[in-house]
Amino acid sequence: MSGEDNNCAKINDVFEELCRQLSINGQVADISEKFSLLNSNAERVKFASELLEKYALYPEILHREKDDELSAKYRQEGNNAFKRKEDHTAWRLYTKSISYATNNSECLALAYANRSAVLYEKKLYKQCLEDITNAFKNNYPKRLHGKLIQREERARELQLSETTDRYFERPSGLKEANRKIPSASAKVEIRRTKALGRHVVAKRKIKIGEIVVVEKPFVSVLLKAHLQDHCFACLTLRYSTIPCDRCVYAMFCSRTCQQQAWEQHHKYECPMLATLYGMDVSKMTLAALRIAFVAKKHYYDLDKYNNDNDGGAIYKSQSYEEIHTLEANTHLRNSSDLFPKATTAAVVRYVADRTSPSFVSEFSRDDAAIIFDELLMHHQQTAATNFHEINECAEDEEGRYVNTSEIGAGAYAFLSLFNHSCSPNVVRYCHGTEIIVRAIKEIPADGELLDNYGYHYAVMRKADRKRELQRQYLFNCECEACVNDWPLYKNLPRSSTVDKSYDMPELESIMMGDRAEAIRILTFLLGGHLKTVACNTMPEPNKLLADFQETIKQCYALLGNRKPRF
Template sequence: MMDADGIVAELLRLLGTKRRVAEVSKEFSTKRTNAERARFAYRLLEAHELLPALGNEMFKAKKNGEAIKLYTHSVALAQEGAENLALAYANRSAVLFEERFYEECLLDIDRALANNYPDNLKMKLLSRQEKAKQLKAKQAPRAYHEPIPEIPEDHRNKRIQCASDAIKIHCTETQGRHVIATRDVAPGEILVVEKPFCHILLEQFYNHCHECLELCYNLIPCTGCTQVLYCSDKCGQDAVAYHKYECRILATVKKLKMDKLKLLPMKIALLVKDKYSTIADTSTADACEDDTYCSDRYKEIHNLIPNTSKRLVADLFDRAATAAIIFHLIKKFTDFFQNDEEETVFQELVLLHMQTGACNFHEITELAENQDDIYSPEELGAGAYSFLSMFNHRCSPNVVRNCYGAVIVMRAVESIKKGEQCYDNYGYHHAVMPKTTRQAKLKRQYFFDCTCEVCTDNWPLYLDLPKIKTDVRVLEGDIFRLQQGDVETAKRVLWEILPKLKGLEEVKPNISLAEIQEVVKQCYGLLANVRRTM
């Protein structure tokens, strides 16, 4: 089976062979709504017999003869009530016992016994169960992340659901909507604690929950597909609203190699079905409207900027064709649509968010050991965070984002004066990327010419940063422990160096400030999502 990009490429090849590219491009350019664009692409794909069939290879996994290294993979592939599911749970319980995850071990033993575990093997399993019960009280706590920080009640923003009162949304003709400080902000101060309106898991499917994204070594499978596992029955129940539609098609979607900029729009369109009749009223009337900004409300997501008018016809057509493939899978293999109007709205929303997502979706990350045994960031998933999308880019940010499960916490990493803008970084930092490269990439993806002070003043790369005299430093031993993922060192180092950051800011840029900020970022990263090997 071709993936989604391959299908679109094949369509373009066939159109080229028939010398219809100019004709199709001209007609596509006349379409004024996302739904019209998606329908146009759908008809082309249908006419050329390129719409995908439903893939069910993963459902035939019982015939798969290769050895499965991860018992959780076995759990995902086994049928409910089958003996091989019981064996997978029992085998996983043995690993959990050896790793001293006694509570999780006991849950897997219960699941094995509830799924027709063979009588001739029960004695060994029951013996493990008894030992785990005796040792459960001695199980050391292992958290995926520290408790999610909270903004104190008396400092919560009355106008922005997820923010501190230290910031507000400001609007100008040149900068659009952006975030500024309402008072002086100190390094380390929490500015935002935002839950995503919608999020997806992209990696680590066999040790993270499909619904909450939390690390879990004893996941339980969806009973209807082999693609999804949950950390609890509650998460499985919470996921029903959207997974009852994606369940049958998810294996095919993954084989089509659809990335986050395709999967998140599909999930958003599935989740907001109850709002289809009022979508027209959701459109923004005023970019700076006088209203409370709510992260859990669809209106904020709907009104993010898609930059449709700035996109090339080829870019729009590519997205429309992919939206048509998604629409086809939902229409043909689920009972999601009840009428033609719902089909139109779905196509409109999928293509809309395939455009807004490129500039507004955020990575969900965790620290994990790399090949050098150093804890470094890895992408885990992605989410639609409406308020975080309000932060403009600077090639040297004054804030940092960290993920606690799917929740993103944003803190200041340098002093921000009252009235100054709070700047995020969109992945292009002056210390590691030359100005011309940064600006070209920002223009291509985000459609703006970066004129931040870093670009205007031509700040150098990391190795060329000027040095200043300072006694602010972190011991090599602490650096080593931070690289090895030591949380207690992270807490102590933050306490020691945050008060000293302001003194390094008098001359910017300088190499000492850059180095200490990187230490601060690693410390905060260790308080957030950390995938520790068993």
């Protein structure tokens, strides 16, 4: 969020320095052997902790307090940018001024008022009025009331004609909910085989475009780059954010989100953020930490959570048991994978002990700290292969919505059961933090539902896909596209048996963000045109079917999270 933390030792630097010290002292082989013999995650974290202490490598604890002097500095810089008509820069600096201002101070009120001027210029009248309200609530100087009241009156008039541009459209939802999997369609079920483990299969035929999953995350985390313009709790795009009352990092869309986040996890992580952000701790580690906080009421139930005990049970996305029993693949990981994770967990635990000791002290048993270490390490492993990106479709400089950008990550229990294919038959979209999964191919009864983990046959060569999937997800891909070595998109054949009337619809209006046109095209394609095309063209892979699938994906993406240029 700011440049103040640039001089802090990074988490990767700490690990590299530890390895250097071990090498200098001729201990690499001995330490590696001892580490490989450890049986539990907590033992691994303790082992790394002792080494960090031995070599004095624990980081300096950083503090970023509210500071009216800094707040005034950022506000003045914002004023200068606003005079230059650099609206985005001015908005960013005013938001920074808000985050640093002390509670109920004149500095806070002035920053809100000044930011409202930017939002007024950007025609975001509703959010402008929210900032004006917050300025008055925080002792805005009476000598300046007149000008702000005038802006408020103009904004109220203009708000009536303000075009409502929702961050995302609410989907229709599941047509028929699954009794055993509340987040899934009744047309799917979880099966288990020795070869595939737990996986998701169609009980009945699923049509193209059908929603098969609507799932909320157990926890989600916001990327550091989006702290100012998205809610720290619900990740919604917001330009009139309000700050955490204590730290200078978390910003919220409402008091409700602020209070819920505080009760669930932020009261523990709040004093840790300066150090963790300063060290560039990864989003997956931050997600693991948040799970360790949110799951505290389950600390003494972990022995009951058996990965094999799922017969007949209801699979609940919001249940910690489902998150805890996601595959960590510890048995497939070597020391070169586990040792950095243990070192990171040890550092995070050290920061927690020195900035947020109240968490462990809330427990009546002495082993709470050990369980905390266990979960930090465990969920760093489950995160790497099971957590999902939360993204938005962002408008580029040319006014086009052609790419998605990551804003955060979430722990989605049911989605994590979907296996990968380099030619998937489902696709994911984000509506807020909720993920919607739709079929992009017709899936027959007993057919497996297959997601894509970021490596698609159309844009990446087989050898590269297989290498990256093995590195990140620890499996050798044997999907249809890999087994048959499907060509890249540019080398795909184009069917010559299809009449010209089946050409791909004009996509320019979709790329320019026209949601109404996206809905019209989806209605046209899913209303029978795509089936006609499929019946009159050669089997996959071919360029025409790939084009139609991409059209469907772009249309649905536009109905999800969408960020216009500011």
